[in-house]
Amino acid sequence: MGSPNDIGAPSPQQMLALAVQKHNAGQLAEAEELYRQVLEAQPDQPDALHLLGVLSEQTGNSVLAEELISKALVLRPNFADALSNLGNVLRKLGRPADAVISYQKALELQPDYAMALNNLGNTLAELGSLDEAISRYQEALDIEPGFSLAHFNLANALQKCGRLKDAVNSFQRAIALNPQYAMAWNNLKFAAKALRFPADGDSQAEDTTTGLSDAARATVGFAIQQFYFDGFRPHEADESLPMLSRRCRRRLIRKFPLMGRLVRRSARSGFRKTWLPCCTSDAAGRG
Numbered sequence: 001m002g003s004p005n006d007i008g009a010p011s012p013q014q015m016l017a018l019a020v021q022k023h024n025a026g027q028l029a030e031a032e033e034l035y036r037q038v039l040e041a042q043p044d045q046p047d048a049l050h051l052l053g054v055l056s057e058q059t060g061n062s063v064l065a066e067e068l069i070s071k072a073l074v075l076r077p078n079f080a081d082a083l084s085n086l087g088n089v090l091r092k093l094g095r096p097a098d099a100v101i102s103y104q105k106a107l108e109l110q111p112d113y114a115m116a117l118n119n120l121g122n123t124l125a126e127l128g129s130l131d132e133a134i135s136r137y138q139e140a141l142d143i144e145p146g147f148s149l150a151h152f153n154l155a156n157a158l159q160k161c162g163r164l165k166d167a168v169n170s171f172q173r174a175i176a177l178n179p180q181y182a183m184a185w186n187n188l189k190f191a192a193k194a195l196r197f198p199a200d201g202d203s204q205a206e207d208t209t210t211g212l213s214d215a216a217r218a219t220v221g222f223a224i225q226q227f228y229f230d231g232f233r234p235h236e237a238d239e240s241l242p243m244l245s246r247r248c249r250r251r252l253i254r255k256f257p258l259m260g261r262l263v264r265r266s267a268r269s270g271f272r273k274t275w276l277p278c279c280t281s282d283a284a285g286r287g
Contacts, residue, residue: 012037012038012041012042012045012048015034015037015038015041016034016035016038016045016047016048018034019031019034019035019038019048019051020051022034023051023054023055028055028058028059031051031055032052032055032059035048035051035052035055036052039052044075046072046073046075046076046079046082047072049068049069049071049072049075050068050069050072050079050081050082050085052068053065053066053067053068053069053072053082053085053089054069054085056068057085057088057089057092062089062092062093063093065089066086066089066090066093069082069085069086069089070086073086078109080106080109080110080113080116081106083102083103083105083106083109083116084102084103084106084113084115084116084119086102087099087100087102087103087106087116087119087120087123088119090102091119091122091123091126096123096126096127097127099119099123100120100123100124100127103116103117103119103120103123104120107120112143114140114141114143114144114147114150115140117136117137117139117140117143117150118136118137118140118147118149118150118153120136121133121134121135121136121137121140121150121153121154121157122153124136125153125156125157125160130157130160130161131161133153133157134154134157134158134161137150137153137154137157138154141154146177147177148173148174148177148178148181148184149174151170151171151173151174151177151184152170152171152174152181152183152184152187154170155167155168155169155170155171155174155184155187155188155191156187158170159187159191164191164194164195165195167191168188168191168192168195171184171187171188171191172188175188
């Protein structure tokens with residue numbers, strides 16, 4: 001049997017280039033076979049190890065992906081792409097804190113790495129650090145203003161913080177960049193409905209959280225997330241959390257009739273306490 005060095009046989013570099021083409025075209029089985037052929041010829045080829053790891057994660061084998069990408073990083077420690085993709089794998093494996101470290105290492109090597117900033121933002125949002133996540137998305141957009149995915153992720157984080165008008169604006173930017181962005185259209189529809197102005201955006205419309213304290217604004221954002229995105233699940237409420245003031249509850253029910261119907265229906269079913277986590281500050285009750 002001929003070796004890869006035989007006359008007419010493709011070199012490992014040529015096989016790697018073809019594998020990347022197949023990978024980018026979505027021909028994953030062909031790409032995997034080519035990556036493995038490269039590694040048979042050059043077991044310590046860091047690009048092939050890294051990209052086979054990425055492919056493994058794409059096909060659902062995150063454990064193998066971590067092993068392969070980690071090996072690539074032993075061979076090439078200052079490999080920003082591999083560090084960022086390792087972060088993606090660690091997040092999939094349920095290790096978001098480790099993912100954050102990996103993204104940060106990638107950004108130390110390549111501070112203008114917009115995708116790493118976006119992925120770091122996603123992980124921080126998953127950890128509940130929404131303000132930090134928003135900052136990372138904004139940094140990514142400073143570097144790459146046309147990054148529709150970062151606009152979309154920023155919009156989701158803003159919505160969860162109760163910053164509805166800003167969220168709608170970010171969803172609209174994502175759609176302007178990618179008119180076929182179905183999830184952005186869907187989330188825009190619900191955010192605009194919650195904000196009580198049309199999806200085409202009325203810049204004069206009043207944000208429903210105007211006049212509330214920061215803590216109350218966050219509560220409104222949480223409420224909207226639950227009602228319009230996650231579905232009403234009062235049984236999951238943490239009854240140890242302080243409750244909204246009665247006046248603030250009345251204001252929210254006026255703003256969101258669906259919320260009022262569901263709260264009343266829940267009460268008839270035996271759920272006697274409002275499920276909304278919140279502040280008890282005076283500002284929350286001055287609506």
